[in-house]
Amino acid sequence: MDQLTAELERLPELLAEHLRLSLSALGLGISIGIFLAILSTRFRRMQGPLLAVASVFQTIPSIALLAGMLLLIGKIGFIPALIALLFYSLLPVLRNTITGIENVDEELIEAGRGMGMTPGQLLRKVQIPLAFPVIIAGVRTATVWVVGIATLATPIGQKCLGEFIFSGLSTKNYTAVGVGVVSAAGLALILDGLIRLLELAASRRSRPLLITALLLLAAVTLGGLSPILLPSGERNSDSAIVVGGKDFTEQFILAEFIAEHLNESGVPARSLSNLGSTVAFDALTAGQIDCYVEYTGTIWSNYMNRQDTPEPEEALKGVRRWLKDEHDVELVGRLGFENAYALAMRGGQADESGIDTIAGLLPHAGDMRLGGSFEFFGRPEWKAIRNVYGLEFGDTVSMDPTLMYEAVRDEEVDVIAAFSTDGRIAAYELKVLDDPKHALPPYDAVLLVRSEAMDNAELEIALESLVGTIDDEAMREANKIVDVEGRPIPDAANALHEQTADHQQDG
Amino acid sequence: MITLDGVCKSFNDGDTLAVQNLDLHVEDGELLILLGASGCGKTTTLKMINRLIEPTEGRIEIGGEEIRSLDPIPLRRRIGYIFQGIGLFPHMTIAQNVGVVPRLLGWKKADIESRVDELLELVGLAPDDYRDRRPRELSGGQQQRIGVARALAARPQALLMDEPFGALDPITRDELQNDFKRLHAEMGLTAVMVTHDMTEALLMADRIAVMEDGQLVGLGTPHQLITDPPHEYVETLMNMPKRQADEVESIAQGS
Numbered sequence: 001m002d003q004l005t006a007e008l009e010r011l012p013e014l015l016a017e018h019l020r021l022s023l024s025a026l027g028l029g030i031s032i033g034i035f036l037a038i039l040s041t042r043f044r045r046m047q048g049p050l051l052a053v054a055s056v057f058q059t060i061p062s063i064a065l066l067a068g069m070l071l072l073i074g075k076i077g078f079i080p081a082l083i084a085l086l087f088y089s090l091l092p093v094l095r096n097t098i099t100g101i102e103n104v105d106e107e108l109i110e111a112g113r114g115m116g117m118t119p120g121q122l123l124r125k126v127q128i129p130l131a132f133p134v135i136i137a138g139v140r141t142a143t144v145w146v147v148g149i150a151t152l153a154t155p156i157g158q159k160c161l162g163e164f165i166f167s168g169l170s171t172k173n174y175t176a177v178g179v180g181v182v183s184a185a186g187l188a189l190i191l192d193g194l195i196r197l198l199e200l201a202a203s204r205r206s207r208p209l210l211i212t213a214l215l216l217l218a219a220v221t222l223g224g225l226s227p228i229l230l231p232s233g234e235r236n237s238d239s240a241i242v243v244g245g246k247d248f249t250e251q252f253i254l255a256e257f258i259a260e261h262l263n264e265s266g267v268p269a270r271s272l273s274n275l276g277s278t279v280a281f282d283a284l285t286a287g288q289i290d291c292y293v294e295y296t297g298t299i300w301s302n303y304m305n306r307q308d309t310p311e312p313e314e315a316l317k318g319v320r321r322w323l324k325d326e327h328d329v330e331l332v333g334r335l336g337f338e339n340a341y342a343l344a345m346r347g348g349q350a351d352e353s354g355i356d357t358i359a360g361l362l363p364h365a366g367d368m369r370l371g372g373s374f375e376f377f378g379r380p381e382w383k384a385i386r387n388v389y390g391l392e393f394g395d396t397v398s399m400d401p402t403l404m405y406e407a408v409r410d411e412e413v414d415v416i417a418a419f420s421t422d423g424r425i426a427a428y429e430l431k432v433l434d435d436p437k438h439a440l441p442p443y444d445a446v447l448l449v450r451s452e453a454m455d456n457a458e459l460e461i462a463l464e465s466l467v468g469t470i471d472d473e474a475m476r477e478a479n480k481i482v483d484v485e486g487r488p489i490p491d492a493a494n495a496l497h498e499q500t501a502d503h504q505q506d507g
Numbered sequence: 508m509i510t511l512d513g514v515c516k517s518f519n520d521g522d523t524l525a526v527q528n529l530d531l532h533v534e535d536g537e538l539l540i541l542l543g544a545s546g547c548g549k550t551t552t553l554k555m556i557n558r559l560i561e562p563t564e565g566r567i568e569i570g571g572e573e574i575r576s577l578d579p580i581p582l583r584r585r586i587g588y589i590f591q592g593i594g595l596f597p598h599m600t601i602a603q604n605v606g607v608v609p610r611l612l613g614w615k616k617a618d619i620e621s622r623v624d625e626l627l628e629l630v631g632l633a634p635d636d637y638r639d640r641r642p643r644e645l646s647g648g649q650q651q652r653i654g655v656a657r658a659l660a661a662r663p664q665a666l667l668m669d670e671p672f673g674a675l676d677p678i679t680r681d682e683l684q685n686d687f688k689r690l691h692a693e694m695g696l697t698a699v700m701v702t703h704d705m706t707e708a709l710l711m712a713d714r715i716a717v718m719e720d721g722q723l724v725g726l727g728t729p730h731q732l733i734t735d736p737p738h739e740y741v742e743t744l745m746n747m748p749k750r751q752a753d754e755v756e757s758i759a760q761g762s
Contacts, residue, residue, distance in 0.1 A: 111594025114559060114667075115608050115657075116583030125607075129598045 006488055007164065007179045012227040015183060017159040019224040022147045022187075025082050029089025029146070030139055036090075037097030038123065047098060054091040062088065062149045066156050067276065076157030076275065076283040081150070088149055089142035096138025100131025136199040140192050147188035151180065155247060155276035157283055161187070166274050170402055171249050171482050171489070190220060241459060244280045244289035245273030248401065249482045249489075250339060250421060250475065254293045257493040258447075258466065261500075265462035277375065278302065284448060285327045291449035291463065295339055297441035299323070301380050309384060312442035323448065330454050332447040333467030337421055337475040340443035341381050343370075343433045344418040346408060350431040357434040358389050361415065365393050371408060372417035373401040381440055382417070388439035402483070405430070421472060423480025445470070469500040508697045509533040509556060509665060514565030516551050516721075521563075525551045527721045529565070533665075534713075536695040538688075542708045542744070543718035549701045552718070553667050556699065557586045570664060584608055587658030590669040593650050595642035601627075601653055602638040608661040626656035631686065648679035655687065659694075668700040672707065684711055705748045709733070717741050 040046040057065065065087065069080035104127050112122045128135075151162030164180025167173070194217045201210035222229075241262055245255030255271035262269035272289055281303060283289045296315045300306050304322055316334070323329040343358055355361060361368070370393040376382055377398055385391060397413055404416045405424035418425060420432060420443075447463060454460050474496060481492040509532070516526040526548040533539045541549040554560040556567060558579040567574045574582060595604050605626055606619045614622070624634040630652040642650055651671060658666055671687075672680045688711055691698060702708055708715050709729045717725035717732070717740065725732055725741035733749070736742035 105594075107590075107592030107594040108596060110559075110590065110592065111588075111596070114557065114583060114588035114590070114594075116580050116611060118580055121611065126596060130596075 003173070003175045003488070004179070007173075007176050010164070011179065011183060014159055014161050014163055015187070016225050016227040016229075018147075018150055018161040018184070018187065019221070020228065021078065021081055021085065021153060021158060021160055022143075022150045022191075023221065025085035025146050025150070026089050026143055028082070029086045029142060030093050032086070033090045033093030033138075033142075034097050034135065037094050037101070040098060041101045041123075041127075042119070051091075051095060051098070054087075054094050057087040058091045063152050063155070066152055067279075070156045070279060070282070074282070075286055076279060076288050078158055080156055081153035081158040081160075085146050085150055085153075089146050092138040092141040092145070093135070094138075096141075097131065097135045100134030100138075101127045103134070104130045132202065133199065136195065140195050143191050143195060144188045147184060147191060151184050154274045156279055157272060157275050157288065163274055166247060167252060167489075169400070170247060171252065172402055172486065173488075187224075194220065239268065241267055241269040241291065241453065241456075242289045243269055243271045244275055244283055244292035245271060246277060246280050246292075247274050249479055249492075250419075251293065252489045253478050253482065253492040253496065254335075254445075256489050257496045258291070258293070258463075260493060260497065261466065262459065262462050265458065265465075267456065267459045267462050284329060284450060287450060287452070290453040291332075291447060293335065293445050294448050295443040295445055297340065297381075297443040300441055307380060309438055309441045311438075312444060315442050316444065316446070319446070324451075328451045330449050330451050332449055332463045335445040335447060335466060335470045336468045337470050337472045338442060338444050339419050339421040339475070341376065341379075341440055342418050342420040342435070343385070343415055344408065344425055344430040345415045345433065346411070347429040347431040349414070350433075355431075355433065357436050358385065358391070358439070359436060361391060361433065362389065365391050365415075367394050368414040369393065369395045369397060369412075370415045370417070371397045371399055371404045371413035373404070374398045376417045384439040384441075388437050405483075421475040421479055423476050423478070423483050426476060427480055427484045445475075466500065470496060474499045508535045508537070508570065509699065510566075510568040511552070511556075512566040512568070514552070514555065514562045514567060516548070516555060516560065517563050524721050526555070526562075529721075529723055531716060531723065531726075533697060533699055535697055537713045538691050538696070538698045538700065538711060540708045540712035540715045541699065541701045541718060542703065542705065542715050544703060547718040548721040549703075549718050550669055553669055553699060553701050556665075556667055557583045557588060559583075584612055584661060585664050587661075587663035587666040588669075589651075589654050589658045589666065589671045591671065591673040593647075593654045593674075595650055595653055595657075597642055599642075600638065601632075601640050601642065601645070604642065604653060605656045605660050607657060612661055614661075622660060623656075626660055629659070629690065630656045632656075646679075647675055648683060651675060651683060652686075655690075659696075664697070666696050666698040668698060670702055671700065673702070673704075680707075687711070705744055706751075709745075709748060717744060 036050060040050050060068070066081060066084045069084040070076060073080045073083070108126055108130070109122065112126045117125065150160050151165055153160045154162035154166045161180050161184045164176045168176030168180060194213060197209070197213040197216070201213050243255045243259040243262070245251040252273045255273045259269040259271040275283060280289065280292050281294065284292060296312070296319050299319045300310065300315050304319070310318065320331040323331055343361070345355070350356070353364060355364070372382070377396060393415070399407060401419070404413070405418070405422060405428055407413050408416045408430065409428040418430070418432070425432060447466060449463060478492040478496045481487050481495055482489060511529050511531040514526060514529040515524070517524050529552060541552060543549045551560055555562045556569070558574060602623045605623045609619045609622060623638065627634040627637055632649060632652055642653070645653065654671070672683050675683065684707060700711070712729055714726065714728055715732055716723055717738070719740050724738040725736065727737070732741055733745050736745055
């Protein structure tokens with residue numbers, strides 16, 4: 001129940017942001033769609049290409065379209081989400097408006113022309129009124145789609161109801177998932193119902209019904225948007241430092257923890273988590289977030305596109321120089337822990353078979369199943385493991401990273417490509433296998449900050465005080481609080497806070 | 508009133524000649540019927556008069572004005588247009604349908620309302636019963652009565668009718684033909700009507716223009732065309748209703 005209360009506290013703001021995004025996209029999409037459709041009934045040659053383009057956008061998986069907009073526009077947040085959703089709302093409106101207008105009985109068109117209607121009058125008095133139910137059906141489809149798909153704006157940094165779903169799924173907080181799903185579906189149904197009411201009012205030419213529908217729509221809009229429209233002391237000013245976070249538990253905790261730490265140090269800050277894997281880095285270089293925690297190996301192989309596996313010190317030096325030269329980003333320092341890919345298996349089985357290292361897997365791998373995230377099997381690390389050790393597994397299974405620890409515990413797979421700081425490694429008594437040939441690159445957690453933001457001396461001091469304060473054990477404990485014990489993110493952030501406070505006192 | 512002078516219409520860049528060198532004159536208050544088989548160019552001719560189709564060559568005048576010098580939109584608003592499809596707007600009430608052209612012309616609301624009632628009376632439908640109904644609640648015959656009322660609403664200079672009674676059952680058609688004839692006589696309407704029905708043409712027309720393959724092959728009163736057909740095709744056409752009448756007569760005689 002407490003968990004539900006905690007989730008519901010976030011609801012007004014996220015609902016408001018979701019509504020703002022959906023209504024803006026729908027407003028623009030519907031206007032542009034109807035305008036283009038009407039234009040194309042005058043210039044019929046436009047129709048084919050127009051519908052083809054709109055259909056192509058529709059076939060692009062929504063999450064890819066959203067990510068694509070991010071690349072095109074080079075910014076995270078509202079604008080790319082708005083544009084992607086606008087394209088989604090376009091097709092149903094466009095297609096229904098064109099179909100509706102084109103399907104008006106030819107005899108009625110002849111009657112209108114014969115009586116001396118101008119093309120505009122014919123459109124207003126005959127074609128649009130007769131096509132109206134079909135057009136509205138398209139608008140309703142667009143509404144339901146857009147409100148649903150808007151949940152996918154979370155990974156590109158736009159606040160919306162998707163935040164419940166994404167963070168809920170990756171931290172196994174199903175209360176949050178439920179709140180997100182129910183509120184998004186409820187919002188879609190309410191908006192759909194109101195449009196239906198508007199249509200009814202129009203077709204019955206009932207003024208009271210029309211006024212009721214418009215009032216309800218205004219109430220839903222204003223009521224829904226009020227948390228972001230009303231000035232509030234809690235709303236962060238634009239000057240606040242934005243601490244970014246990617247889309248898994250450790251990053252949620254770190255973003256929350258760092259933002260809190262900065263606030264306590266007298267630097268106003270807020271966190272913006274749930275950014276897609278490479279979105280966070282782009283957001284940093286675009287100045288939309290000011291700092292976040294990245295891993296040296298990710299920068300080395302993903303952003304610098306290096307194929308080799310460096311020593312940790314060498315990686316740190318190379319990464320630091322590259323960030324400064326290429327992106328004007330400062331690497332503040334190592335936080336003190338490493339979150340590397342590591343092969344892990346059930347401790348009992350490892351002992352029985354006498355397996356300590358990845359090399360030790362060699363005689364058994366042919367009978368074993370390897371589980372890993374979707375991302376892992378596409379990464380250079382997987383290739384490196386196979387090449388360096390000559391490993392071939394009997395079978396490989398892609399799965400959500402949050403599920404693989406249970407999967408290996410429950411013997412559905414035998415080995416997983418784990419993250420070395422995951423709290424479930426200890427909790428499920430898994431054994432992390434050594435990597436004597438250094439096939440896997442180092443993944444030291446490092447704090448990145450935009451050089452510009454570092455002009456703020458207080459920020460610099462506050463960030464530097466974090467260097468070296470979180471070791472593997474501390475991070476694993478914090479992750480465990482969320483992933484194993486099912487407690488909320490702030491609890492884990494607090495645990496880190498106490499731990500580092502001790503650290504700083506010691507030091 | 509309406510004059511066609513050397514009017515030609517070709518489609519497909521001159522490959523198809525729909526109307527060839529047509530001269531016609533419609534007198535004030537006259538009901539002229541264009542008669543001919545499907546594809547003879549009669550509907551094309553009719554639609555050229557309100558510029559739904561533009562002639563390739565020739566002049567068309569209405570009330571002494573060359574229509575190509577006129578904007579087609581106001582031109583169509585002063586010419587009533589009735590066609591087989593009727594084309595009542597299903598989303599409008601009967602009153603709104605009848606009032607379309609007056610509304611386009613910007614008449615006052617009260618004027619439109621009284622004109623609508625007047626016209627409903629004229630076509631034999633009680634205004635109080637029909638004003639607020641929708642077209643789909645009316646029978647085919649009632650719908651075409653509304654079509655006639657709608658065409659007459661803005662007191663047009665002339666009336667163009669394209670097989671107006673073609674889709675009606677024989678009894679309703681007979682009723683409407685007679686009612687329209689009375690209306691035409693009472694109001695002194697100038698009208699051009701297209702039909703392929705010989706009997707309808709003979710019974711309704713002041714004069715008939717017979718067309719074949721885009722050309723005018725006969726022009727005269729029904730009496731003239733029956734008694735002295737100017738063309739073989741006209742004679743064939745005119746003999747048909749006569750022969751049918753004779754056959755009906757002999758059936759009635761019981762021989």
